[in-house]
Amino acid sequence: MLDTFVGEVPKLSPVAYQIQGYKLNRAIFNPTAARLGQAIAGEMSLDDALKRIRSDVDEQVKASAK
Amino acid sequence: MSASRNPLLAATASVAGAVLNLVDVPMRALQRALGVPRIGWMFVAPNLVILGLFTFLPIVINFYFAFSGGVELYPSQRPFTGLDNLETLFDCGNYLDPSTCRQDIFWRAIYNTAFFAVVQVGLMVSFALVTALVLNRKIIGRGFFRGVFFYPVLLSPVVVALIWKWMLQREGVLNALMVAAGAAPVEWLTEASWAFFWSVFVSIWAHMGFYTLILLAGLQAIPADVYEAAEMDGATPWRRFSRITLPLLMPNLVVVLVLGMIRAVQVFDEVFVLTGGGPGSATTFIVQYIYQTGFAEAIHQYGLAAAASLVLALSLLLLTLVQLRLTNKTLAGKAGRDDG
Secondary structure (H helix, E strand, O other): OHHHHHHHHHHOOHHHHHHHHOOOHHHHHHHHHHHHHHHHOOOOOHHHHHHHHHHHHHHHHHHHHO | OOOOOOHHHHHHHHHHHHHHHHHHHHHHHHHHHHOHHHHHHHHHHHHHHHHHHHHHHHHHHHHHHHOEOOOOOOHHHOOEOOOHHHHHHOOEOOOOOHHHEOOHHHHHHHHHHHHHHHHHHHHHHHHHHHHHHHHOOOOOOHHHHHHHHHHHHHOOHHHHHHHHHHHHOOOOHHHHHHHHOOOOOOOOOOOHHHHHHHHHHHHHHHHHHHHHHHHHHHHHOOOHHHHHHHHHOOOOHHHHHHHHHHHHHHHHHHHHHHHHHHHHHOOOHHHHHHHOOOOOOOOOOHHHHHHHHHHHOOOOOHHHHHHHHHHHHHHHHHHHHHHHHHHHHHHHHHHHHHHO
């Protein structure tokens, strides 16, 4: 089980590594979890959830630049 | 028993006398310096300072935050942005459809809070009234039951939520009992309608005792001879309830309704610990939106959170005005009946 996990790690995108150190990573993680949660609960479609994730992240990045 | 016979009382009296003498000298000096009319201010000054620092100053700061932008905490570093934050909150294609709003979670939270307040307050006041009526009768163990119903009020909201979470989670006590009875486990906290139901239920369970106590006090203030007279006139129990109990209990009911409504609009801690606002945003209420926007998100949008709390404050102000109007009407009606 652990071998399978370890074997998959090198196949991850370099972006996945970089995001761990990105200063606004929580601005991506939080909306992703919240919006996908809404899609799973049936409050919106997956497409709408993806659009909302994008707009939430944009808004947070914009707010951080002020 | 006089102080001279009880050495403990005598010692306490002499210590109190010594302390009063110590205070007396500077108080007299202050009174001479300030004058008698102004000495009263000195007594209320500590309270005024605390209220000013911890209540009025935050209100003023909240106002400034609501009309300023940026992510800085210090007011001096925040640029004035006018109505930008309020415009962001109220930027909606259709106010009845939160998905068309820029801040859709804010509107979902508003609708959730309004629905929660109506359902929770309606049910809680009904249950509190029935409980108060039962506890007002001469039943066996009346004191015990009064204590039992009031006990949850003494608990911390977080403790209340954790106890219920322990019972309602997937591997919780309630599902264990259901499985033992041969039924399938239910997702009490991860299915939207159940999560909302339990939020209402737990909130009623935690607060009902307080409102029951207010109604019980009101019931006990109704003179027994009114009921005796009605009984002699052959009034049925329902008629006694609708024509005597309800009208005479109305001032207490108004207080309970409005206090309950204000508290319901401010709901946060129990539900946040119980469901975290989910699933999705099914149990996200307005205070949770304010907390998350201002403090839990990666970028703290204090301005947006302050603007939302301004909207909440205005709605609470409206509720309080309604309470005052209703209370005045009720009292005026009662005074009119008394005069008649």
